[in-house]
Amino acid sequence: MPENRVIVYEEADADQRIDVMAVQTARGRTRVRAVAEAAQMVGLVASLVAEGVDQVELCGGFGAVWHAEARRATGGKAAVGAIYYGFESLTSVASYKERFEAGEPLSEAFIVVHGGADPEADRVVHEKEGGGRTIFVAVPDVNTAAEMAAKPAGESQLIELYGTEGPDEAEPVIRAVDAKVPVGVSGYRR
Template identity: 45%
Template sequence: MSDQRAIINLDPMDPVVLAGGKRRTVILGLKDPGEAVRAVPSLLADGVGSIELCGGFGPLAAAPVVEAVAGRVPVGLAMFGMESLTSVAAYKARAEAGEAMTAAFIVIVPGTDPRTDRVVREHEGGRALFVAVPEESAAPEVAADLLASEGVELIELYGGFSPTGAARVIEAVDAAIPIGLAARA
């Protein structure tokens, strides 16, 4: 593989690997931002070309990770737009109250099929679905399906989505759930 990427999620779980074409994306479920900082040297030694952080980090928790990377690879952070602020705040409040939540990560991995290149992980905070799409244009249909068939309550987009691609996903779910977009930190 010539294009290795890492995504760090703040729900402890076994790693997930999504691979296709020349891209391999590893999703690590860690317990806290400090653990993410400690994972940076290993990720860099493994040759990752970018690191993206889930929306659970926020800028304050992401800053030490960005500092640990020290510009050696790009770092992205999932952030939410104005249309998602109310619903992401409600999601956060429910999760903090201990409610089991269902979230999805949609990741661009060329050469994949979203019907088969998906992994479900149960974790302390609920359930996470990781779905690879071959290109961002496949994501709106996948997102609408995840909302309808899996009851997903939040989606984060990784692997190089553009704001336009994220907009199409928001439209596909009729802004019914928060949609986060990993942007470079």
Template identity: 70%
Template structure:
């Protein structure tokens, strides 16, 4: 079976049945979906597992408790990851959270590792009504993710790396931004026995 991954993030007024972005090629399919709030995420996870997805990743804005709920909703049938931040990013992500809650216009990027992706084509930019933007950009590997992150870092307040190989893959992105922006990386909940 080919990879069929879905990344879920939160956005006010979102339609969880609509793909914000889809990358599909010989490397499989990766889709990005949004939900209106954490309470809608669990139902979406259950539906996606029923549709046969092979992996789910959650935006760092959800946190550990919703991550655990998503893992339970998957029935242990697929890996469920969520974005977490390393020690080097804690100050920056705390600042981002404070500024976000204060209503500041912030910009972030979701860098998505998908074999065969082309970051000059596989990119979607969503302008926010209150200012700022969210950029979704697919890269073929973590090294390309580092290059993209390094170029974009000056315009961003947060980066999340999806589809990577964990800390080893995130290293190129973290080094490329050199502390200018916090970088989150996916960690996975153990499958239930």
């Protein structure tokens, strides 16, 4: 059965009804949505699961408390993952958070593993007001994810890896950036 997945992140002035990026292949569909504030994520997740979404992944900015809220919002009808950072990324992700909170313009790369994706076509670059950007790119496999991670590593201060089964699949991406950029990986719980 094809997947019907949504990735949710937080961005000021976002319209949660609009797909920031959508990838459709024989494997299924992956969409990226943004909410203007964390509390909006709960209602969005509940409505998307009611529409048939079977997998939700949350940006690392939400954290464990919102991960738990999202799980409750699904009523057990969808798997819920959230981005977490391994020990090798703790120092650099703490630096990123401090710089973000200070208002420094920063850039992030959201790399989405989705079978059959074309990284040249399945890409959205969102320039932020005041500087920095968020790059969304869908790739067909973890090897391509590692190649993509190595490219923006020089210009991104954070990478989040979506659509993987955990640390084994994240390893090539983490090695590709050689600890120069924090890499967040989805951890799941139904």
